[in-house]
Amino acid sequence: MNSLTVSSEIVELLKGSNILVQPSVPVLVEKVLKRGEGILTASGAVRAETGKYTGRSPKDKFIVEEASVKNKIDWGSVNQPISEEKFNRLYEKVVHHLKEKDELFVFKGFAGADEKHRLPIQVVNEYAWHNLFAHQLFIRPTKEELHVHEAGFTILSAPSFQADPLEDGTNSETFIIVSFEQRVILIGGTEYAGEMKKSIFSIMNYLLPENNVLPMHCSANVGYEGDVALFFGLSGTGKTTLSADPHRRLIGDDEHGWSANGVFNIEGGCYAKTIGLTREKEPQIFDAIRFGSVLENVVLDQDTREPDYDDNTLTENTRAAYPLQAIDNIVDPSVAGHPNTIIFLTADAFGVLPPISKLSKEQAMYHFLSGYTSKLAGTERGITSPQATFSTCFGSPFLPLEATVYAEMLGKKIDEHNAQVFLVNTGWTGGEYGTGERMKLSYTRAMIQAALEGELNHTETYKTKVFGLEIPLHVPGVPDDVLIPRKAWADEDAFMEKAKELSAKFRENFTKFNGVAAQIEEKGGPQL
Numbered sequence: 001m002n003s004l005t006v007s008s009e010i011v012e013l014l015k016g017s018n019i020l021v022q023p024s025v026p027v028l029v030e031k032v033l034k035r036g037e038g039i040l041t042a043s044g045a046v047r048a049e050t051g052k053y054t055g056r057s058p059k060d061k062f063i064v065e066e067a068s069v070k071n072k073i074d075w076g077s078v079n080q081p082i083s084e085e086k087f088n089r090l091y092e093k094v095v096h097h098l099k100e101k102d103e104l105f106v107f108k109g110f111a112g113a114d115e116k117h118r119l120p121i122q123v124v125n126e127y128a129w130h131n132l133f134a135h136q137l138f139i140r141p142t143k144e145e146l147h148v149h150e151a152g153f154t155i156l157s158a159p160s161f162q163a164d165p166l167e168d169g170t171n172s173e174t175f176i177i178v179s180f181e182q183r184v185i186l187i188g189g190t191e192y193a194g195e196m197k198k199s200i201f202s203i204m205n206y207l208l209p210e211n212n213v214l215p216m217h218c219s220a221n222v223g224y225e226g227d228v229a230l231f232f233g234l235s236g237t238g239k240t241t242l243s244a245d246p247h248r249r250l251i252g253d254d255e256h257g258w259s260a261n262g263v264f265n266i267e268g269g270c271y272a273k274t275i276g277l278t279r280e281k282e283p284q285i286f287d288a289i290r291f292g293s294v295l296e297n298v299v300l301d302q303d304t305r306e307p308d309y310d311d312n313t314l315t316e317n318t319r320a321a322y323p324l325q326a327i328d329n330i331v332d333p334s335v336a337g338h339p340n341t342i343i344f345l346t347a348d349a350f351g352v353l354p355p356i357s358k359l360s361k362e363q364a365m366y367h368f369l370s371g372y373t374s375k376l377a378g379t380e381r382g383i384t385s386p387q388a389t390f391s392t393c394f395g396s397p398f399l400p401l402e403a404t405v406y407a408e409m410l411g412k413k414i415d416e417h418n419a420q421v422f423l424v425n426t427g428w429t430g431g432e433y434g435t436g437e438r439m440k441l442s443y444t445r446a447m448i449q450a451a452l453e454g455e456l457n458h459t460e461t462y463k464t465k466v467f468g469l470e471i472p473l474h475v476p477g478v479p480d481d482v483l484i485p486r487k488a489w490a491d492e493d494a495f496m497e498k499a500k501e502l503s504a505k506f507r508e509n510f511t512k513f514n515g516v517a518a519q520i521e522e523k524g525g526p527q528l
Contacts, residue, residue: 009092010124010154010156010184013098014124016099018099018103018104019106020105020106021108022146023105023131025135028128028129029046029132029291031103031105032046032129032132035127037127037128037129041305041307042304042306043290043293044293045289045290045291045292045293045295046129046132046294046295047294047296047298047307048191048193048294050190050193050296050297052190053174053190053192054192054315056192056194056397057172057174057190057192058078059171059172060174061397062176062177063079063080063082063177063178063180064177064180064181065081065082065083065084068181069206072400074399074400074402079400083169086168087179089167090168090169090170090175090177091182091184091186093161093168094161097158104124105124105125105127106124106125107123107125107135107138108121108146108151109121109122109139109141109268110138110139110141110145111204111266113139113266113268113335114257114261114264117208117257117264119200119204119207120150120153121152121153121155122154123154124155124156126158126159127157129193130157130191130193130196132292134196137269137321138268138269153185153203155185155196156184156185156186156187157188157195157196158186158188159187161189162189163188163189174189174190175187176190178203185203192296197267197271200266201215201395202399202400204255205406206400206401209401213257213259214257214406214410215255215256215257216230216232216257216258216395217232217394217398218232219231219239219240220250220251220265220336220339221243221245221250222248222251222336223248224248226336226337227341228251228262228263228338228339228340229341229342229343230263230339231243231343231345232394233345234373234391235273237346238345238347238426238441238444239345240273241282242345242448244282244284248329251265251331251335252265252267252334254267254270258338258339262337262338263339268324269321269322269323269324270324271321272288272319272322273318274295274319278309284327285320289307289320290322292323293320293326294321295307295318295319295320296319296321297314297318298311298314298318298319299311299318338413338417339417339419340419341420342364342414342419342421342422343422343448344359344364344367344394344422344423345424345426346372346373346374346426346427347373347425347427348373349375349427350427350433351427351428351435352486352498352499353467353485353502354423354425354469354483354484354485355424355439355444355478355482355483355485356422356424356425356451356456356471357423357469357471358420358421358469359422359470359524360470360524362523363421363468363524364410365407365408365410365517365520365524366510366517366525368393368406368407369392369393369403369513370392370509371395371396372390373389373427374388374427374433388505388506390509403513403517404517407517420456420457424447425439426438427439429482429485429488430488430489431488431489432498436488436489443478446478450477459472459474460474461473464486465496465527466500466503467526467527468526468527506525
């Protein structure tokens with residue numbers, strides 16, 4: 001992916017005497033401790049707190065309304081416009097703010113493990129721990145690559161700078177603003193490091209389709225015979241747990257591209273949730289948290305500095321950032337062939353979706369656009385029963401283009417490479433949440449293993465009435481009566497009523513596409 005010349009303001013900024021370019025991990029750790037930005041944990045990782053913002057600020061994201069992108073962006077609540085005039089004024093303020101700092105830290109690297117499609121980036125940080133985060137999350141260059149590195153996009157991260165909403169046109173003191181023409185991302189008013197990671201992903205979601213590469217919010221792994229699998233799923237569906245397989249190598253855990261050559265990781269590291277983390281449940285993540293890693297908002301024992309991963313005092317969204325190389329069972333570099341199997345994970349608290357079902361291309365496009373899972377009673381204030389939640393393409397906050405662009409690309413890729421797509425319900429069976437029971441993890445693992453090994457490609461199936469899904473009648477290691485959800489319910493009429501209720505929620509959600517995906521809905525959506 002071609003880089004462009006950075007703006008004159010950034011060139012001038014990087015000439016300052018306060019600039020430290022490409023500091024090593026030990027240097028950054030020393031700086032974090034000396035500057036009081038964080039503390040060292042018992043395992044040698046750095047722990048930092050992010051203050052007021054412990055997660056992304058979606059209402060504070062903007063794209064500059066520039067002539068070259070104005071007619072391409074899917075403007076709305078996700079992609080909010082801001083004028084060039086207001087951006088330029090804020091841009092100057094941020095640059096001035098950064099010039100005044102005693103130290104600035106610069107990381108140069110890449111987004112995209114496939115050299116043909118990678119984007120050279122640089123990250124300019126006010127905080128040393130943010131630069132350590134960037135060093136671990138993005139792809140680190142070799143000495144030779146660093147020597148000829150020319151940034152195609154620059155992040156300017158100024159957490160201590162706060163916008164004036166009345167003067168700057170923002171919604172609060174916080175802002176995350178992308179200018180595609182100036183190739184700049186401005187971040188201010190928030191210390192949450194994840195804004196940097198997701199901003200670059202949003203950029204790639206705009207740039208990659210121009211080169212016929214499908215950007216995807218998913219994890220990916222590869223078997224020892226070269227067979228590639230993708231795992232899509234929202235929080236709580238088991239994506240991390242199910243894609244971590246000792247018999248398969250990890251390509252990446254969150255962001256990928258699918259090109260004419262195959263799949264590649266967009267990142268060079270992992271940003272894992274740590275709430276409830278134990279070595280027994282997730283040994284790869286637990287053991288990756290060591291010197292050079294960053295823990296975000298994790299509570300520590302004051303004396304031993306041991307993390308308490310069960311403590312959500314600061315936030316439920318505790319995180320760890322570490323390089324892929326901290327995991328043993330990886331593909332390095334993070335590139336592989338075309339996917340043989342695609343898994344859509346959902347935790348259906350209505351208890352009506354099959355434990356596993358085979359999807360046609362149109363059904364795959366429909367469920368990709370829907371991105372369904374459930375919020376459970378008690379997870380948020382005011383939720384007293386299961387709530388259907390939908391995230392377009394399993395990543396709606398990061399899609400600058402019309403969602404159907406990504407769905408159409410997925411459909412073409414499925415056709416071209418004969419990928420088999422499965423919808424896997426890791427949620428409830430025998431009744432909705434509170435009545436039924438959670439699907440056994442051992443059964444889900446057996447179903448996914450059968451899908452990955454191709455055992456379900458030509459097996460006998462049963463077609464459901466409401467959603468029109470093809471359920472395999474036999475899966476090794478899974479009782480047959482578990483596979484068809486209506487048989488697990490004591491009252492078949494109650495099952496049909498609940499299935500129709502969920503079907504209506506799917507249809508209601510799909511109205512946001514304003515008919516542009518009518519053919520996908522007709523061929524791939526619910527039958528009632």
